[in-house]
Amino acid sequence: xxxxxxxxxxxxxxxxxxxxxxxxxxxxxxxxxxxxxxxxxxxxxxxxxxxxxxxxxxxxxxxxxxxxxxxxxxxxxxxxxxxxxxxxxxxxxxxxxxxxxxxxxxxxxxxxxxxxxxxxxxxxxxxxxxxxxxxxxxxxxxxxxxxxxxxxxxxxxxxxxxxxxxxxxxxxxxxxxxxxxxxxxxxxxxxxxxxxxxxxxxxxxxxxxxxxxxxxxxx
Amino acid sequence: xxxxxxxxxxxxxxxxxxxxxxxxxxxxxxxxxxxxxxxxxxxxxxxxxxxxxxxxxxxxxxxxxxxxxxxxxxxxxxxxxxxxxxxxxxxxxxxxxxxxxxxxxxxxxxxxxxxxxxxxxxxxxxxxxxxxxxxxxxxxxxxxxxxxxxxxxxxxxxxxxxxxxxxxxxxxxxxxxxxxxxxxxxxxxxxxxxxxxxxxxxxxxxxxxxxxxxxxxxx
Numbered sequence: 248x249x250x251x252x253x254x255x256x257x258x259x260x261x262x263x264x265x266x267x268x269x270x271x272x273x274x275x276x277x278x279x280x281x282x283x284x285x286x287x288x289x290x291x292x293x294x295x296x297x298x299x300x301x302x303x304x305x306x307x308x309x310x311x312x313x314x315x316x317x318x319x320x321x322x323x324x325x326x327x328x329x330x331x332x333x334x335x336x337x338x339x340x341x342x343x344x345x346x347x348x349x350x351x352x353x354x355x356x357x358x359x360x361x362x363x364x365x366x367x368x369x370x371x372x373x374x375x376x377x378x379x380x381x382x383x384x385x386x387x388x389x390x391x392x393x394x395x396x397x398x399x400x401x402x403x404x405x406x407x408x409x410x411x412x413x414x415x416x417x418x419x420x421x422x423x424x425x426x427x428x429x430x431x432x433x434x435x436x437x438x439x440x441x442x443x444x445x446x447x448x449x450x451x452x453x454x455x456x457x458x459x460x461x462x463x464x465x466x
Numbered sequence: 467x468x469x470x471x472x473x474x475x476x477x478x479x480x481x482x483x484x485x486x487x488x489x490x491x492x493x494x495x496x497x498x499x500x501x502x503x504x505x506x507x508x509x510x511x512x513x514x515x516x517x518x519x520x521x522x523x524x525x526x527x528x529x530x531x532x533x534x535x536x537x538x539x540x541x542x543x544x545x546x547x548x549x550x551x552x553x554x555x556x557x558x559x560x561x562x563x564x565x566x567x568x569x570x571x572x573x574x575x576x577x578x579x580x581x582x583x584x585x586x587x588x589x590x591x592x593x594x595x596x597x598x599x600x601x602x603x604x605x606x607x608x609x610x611x612x613x614x615x616x617x618x619x620x621x622x623x624x625x626x627x628x629x630x631x632x633x634x635x636x637x638x639x640x641x642x643x644x645x646x647x648x649x650x651x652x653x654x655x656x657x658x659x660x661x662x663x664x665x666x667x668x669x670x671x672x673x674x675x676x677x678x679x680x681x682x683x684x685x
Contacts, residue, residue, distance in 0.1 A: 348579060350654070352578050352579045352657065353578050355578060355579065358577065358578040359571050359572050359574060359577040359578055359664070360567060360571045360574065393685065394683055394684075394685050395683045395685075399683050400680075402665070404668075429669070429672065430672065431665070431668040431669065431671075431672055432668060432671065432672070435569070436668055438571065438664055439664040439665035439667070439668045440665065442661040442662070442664040442665060443661070443662060443664075443665050445578070445657050445658040445661040445662075446621070446650070446658035446659065446661060446662050448658070449623075449650040449651060449655055449658045450648070450650065450682065452650075452651065453648065453649065453650055453651070454684055456684065456685075458684060458685040459682060459683060459684035459685070460682075460683055461619075461680040461681065461682055461683065462680065462681050462683055463669060463678060463679075463680050464613055464614045464618050464678060464679055464680065464681055465613075465673055465675065465677060465678035466612065466613050466675075466677040466678070
């Protein structure tokens, strides 16, 4: 599948590398056409499945677009792509952290009664926005078998059922068991998934390592 | 130990009954001196360890005070107690839900960069406020062995280490394993624990039953 990744940082790199490993064609998108991190990514993989370009090029290339930009600037980055994403799936993995507070909180206008996932859907109504993979470190998210034999939980939300189904397929390729992918409903579920990050940051402060996650248990 | 419980609803009843079962003296506190729910509680237990009175009476009685009031009105209820709680431990188990939104969110002024737990600490600086037990249904919280043999996680936060230690003792009496009680630091941790509720509500909507919780896993 052709996949565009917006954001050439660590999160985008982890996603891109894993997707290539799983046989997909990946274009990394950055703000500039000639960005060093995009070039590094292509050189690292030396695969015809790896390419890079601008946000606009990656958005045009992918049937599925990952938003792996810094959550604080994600809405601006998506505007820079200058496309309406009609019919495309945007998988939003970003978190709108406000790092000016200690510990970090969420950007107030994107918290509690709103979320980054919802705001992306609102600003790009022709896209099918799916929120997932944002509730744990990305190194673990793209390779969940590193913890508890892969038996832990991840969440998914979005308005379009077929988009969620296609996203779940990518998640199972990463190693997620289908029964551990918990669908919490429409895109307003992004409030819950982003709100969880406040707790996740506290756990990171307590544990001092990113290789942790939660498992939802029910009787 | 002498324990006051502010709030005579289901949460207060579950806490009070379990604490009496564990040998503590419990006074239920309500807005009115002669409140029917307080009387019902005393009649149900027919134990000299069960009593009831006003918020003020229960606050005066307890070395430890549980705030089990409706989170939306908790700060007002604590004001009605008309005490400064000097040297007392307030264990805040309430959640400041705003039920006017669907699904429920948190009261905006108590969310993200603030919390009910912090606000109680702020308004009653002589109290030792501990936040815990708010992240799962209270029926399970007071009897965790009902799920996964008691092997799941609960969180605790607060500024005073000795108050957290005493609270942990009560939690272990409920059946919590000490290694599953995760200390996430000072009372600003209440932001994280209350913020988690947005996700918890979504899980409740998906699962349709309150007997669930999370277990934190780390490698």
